[in-house]
Amino acid sequence: MLNIFLLPLAILTSYIFLDDEIINKTSYVITSTGYIALVYLVITLSLPLLKNNSLKVKTRLFGISAFYFSMIHFILYVIDNSYDLTLIVEDALFRNYIIVGYLALLLLIPMYLTSFKYFKDKIKEWKKLHKIIYIVYFFILAHIYFIIKADYYYLILFSSIFLVIIILKKYNFYKLNE
């Protein structure tokens, strides 16, 4: 947990205080934490594709860290607008990128909870439940789509990664190798 969650968080924090070339700091942290969460989600999805199963523990940690970074991403957005609650309500009702953002965040919560033993014991089907990660990923792609002005580079990049992961899982490449 230390390496996977706290280290990038510490690096990001040091950037904000030490790198005076970051001009719009609030926007920078909000964007960075969002992208870190997405990259962690990609790792969470890809790690089980590897032949070596000993990495299983880490997969869970990446998933949990992805959740923490999305929460920070969301909290920073709230702080950024906290002095105007009407703006937050307006965003939640009318802005597509915010709506799909909330959906992704809400769906992450049951996955987060069932990564702990207490809830795993209560919900035996937790593995099936975790399939909603694909829906979360889709909402995140929509989240990016709705905020882009013209340059779709990162959307295409993360959509392609998503597609490759789905194809690899579909054909069960990793299971054949087990």
Add this chain to the structure above:
Amino acid sequence: MSKYCLKENHVTDEKLFNQRRAIIKSSLAFSLLTFSNILFSNDKKLIFSKDMKYSTNEETNTFKQITSYNNFYELGSGKRDPMMNAEKLNTDDWTVSIGGEVKNKVTLNKDDFINKFPLEERIYRLRCVEAWSMVVPWIGFELNHIIKLAEPTYKAKFIAFESVYDPENLPGQKRNILAWPYREGLRLDEARNPLTILSVGLYGRMLPNQNGSPIRLIVPWKYGFKSIKSITKINFVEKMPDTSWNLEAPNEYGFYSNVNPYVSHPRWSQKRERRIGEFRKRDTLMHNGYAEHVAHLYEGMDLTKNF
């Protein structure tokens, strides 16, 4: 003989001594000069007057903020990209052709813009469509001077501007991010408004490449993307010209694109803005605070339709 005594033939002749000094001085000066030329190729100081009528007395953003947080997609779509790729914009032998429905078709070069027109400092607010803003001390001259020079005919109703097109060198133009070359336009009465200027510099010096060197438009009551950078063509036309952002998303970026807190972008609010360097967002003002000078241009127009 004490050790402090020198023989006459060991003493350098005064004339020679001074010559040596001069050589060292001039070579030092020369190397400093070439060095500073490499460092600050755009660092020529401009001669200008200070405008009091239209300038704001708000605190200006720093040179660093203004030159390292830019939207200039030709040099990359990230905010730092234009600064990082600045040298990829080649402004040597730059010319701007002025034509269309005019009596005098003229082509001006880089130096013409600095020497032919009365430069003044205009400290303007700049509001980006992405809901952030800055205060910039531009150096430039009213677009009116170009209009007078070109003498538009009765047919001219709009001005169409075109920016640099150099896909071989400009990283952003290697992909079809926007309809290249970047295009913008103004209605003739908007262009004639004394607030509208062509800028050649900021903070008393020539524009850095990332800010739209060697010459760019500044229309302070409109969203930043209307203020087209690195202009190569100015055409007076009869019909409303195409603009790049309007071609990209017609329902999001209209021809007018006046700053208006009451008309939100379809995907985000325009009620507030972050002044770069401040933490709390501030209210966005109608026409970016320039309503007294420009509101009359849009009398009788439905601004929710003509956004």
